[in-house]
Amino acid sequence: MERRSLIQLNGVPLLSDGGLETTLVFHQGIELPGFAAFDLLRRERGAQLLTDYFRSYLALGREAGTGFVMETPTWRANPAWGPELGYSSEELEAANRQAVALLMELREEEERTARSDDRPDPVIQISGCIGPRGDGYVPDQKLSAEEAEVFHSWQIGVLSRSGVDLVTAFTLSAVPEAVGIVRAARAEAVPVVISFTVETDGRLPSGQPLSEAIERVDAETDGAAAYFMVNCAHPSHVAAVLEQGGPWRERIVGLRANASRRSHAELDAAESLDEGDPDDLARLYRELSPLLPNLAVLGGCCGTDLRHVQAIARATLPLLWEGLNPSLDTRISR
Template identity: 35%
Template sequence: MYIGGLMGCKGDAYTSERALNQEEAIAFHSWQASLFKSVGVDFLYAGIMPVLSEAIGMAVAMSDTDIPYIISFTIQRNGKLIDGHTINDAIYYIDNHVSNKPVCYMTNCVHPDIVYEALSHKFNQTQMVKNRFWGIQANTSRLSYKELDGAKNLRISSAVDLGKAILRLKSDYHLKIFGGCCGTDSRHMEEIAGISKVV
């Protein structure tokens, strides 16, 4: 069993409102990263980071702890973060701004079909994305962040449908880490666990 320290953006992960610039992010996130280090967590995980500036600052704060860490982006169908940076560019800039690179990059709180579309854009069809983008914690809804934000009813897809969508990501883009986010329950997790064993 591994114990992780979960961190996230200061503002709204779906809209990027109140996002921090790089220097603000280093100052804001360093105290929490240091606290996690003091209690001996095995790894750090930054969930749905919507803008590159705060993601870089978050990565610097995590890198300085010498603890393995993962950066997970807020990703849209257009293949970009909320601030318009491509997945490829976000990975490039972070990898070149830290002394200790993330173990890998991921996305979470998004449906696998949206991630599949995001990765299919030519600007994300790079060796860097193939080598560094490893996983998804899936939302069961196919709706966009904008459509989901403030929605009054839970929107889900079946466990089988979610499993098929994740299998397509694994088969075509060779992702390695799979998990559940909003809308998932034991049925979805059992399906994902079964799919993850498929070669």
């Protein structure tokens, strides 16, 4: 199966979704042990809940006139977390494959709708979402790059063979794990995106500056990552770091921020959802855009929902379209 091209590397703006898990838990009252959304796939009506969720975002992309990156609900579907939830290796593989198949069906449905409306096929990429081996907020200091490559190669292989267009590793907190993931994806010949999370001071939970983390991953993998992202942090947590400048910023193509300004420790201890202010979050995205010359993928993370991504799209997409080379064939009806 041919993979869809990553047109965001040419600066073409794409939307993504918001905080899947926080939406399910706090807005829909669904229990997610281990924050594992993939577990819905074996529950009654679970697949329908995920379908409804992604349909709402695809409609937003249609309304905004832009393409979409759909992340499989497999952030926790790896060999460390699967057994915690009672999955055998075979069941875990089936869940990863089912997650990809679900999004493929949604993409085909959206493409059929576009053709019936006499619109160009929308650019919809399916990204195989993976997470860290351990807790996203606590760096796994004992995990070497070699160990990370071995650990993550299983899930990356399953997702790649299932036909994803790319693999995205979210909420990474240390460089060695990111390096191992890039190497594992390179071995599978699937494009890979590394998304780091940062604390309120703009540093990774490991203590390393974001700039150094990106530069080191590139140095140890010969720049094999397709691009980098930042997720699970408020824009105010990364603004000062970006203002320091440097060519490393050109490697950041995506931003999926939290709604809350709270630290990771505060969010972990919170008993209720901090939804922040969608319009304020959107304003900060717009203000960060000039500091990220290659920003193209816009979405949200913890605490964000359709309202936040809609506000982000309204505030930021005009800036991104303005800077796009008009000679590029975006295949998107604007």
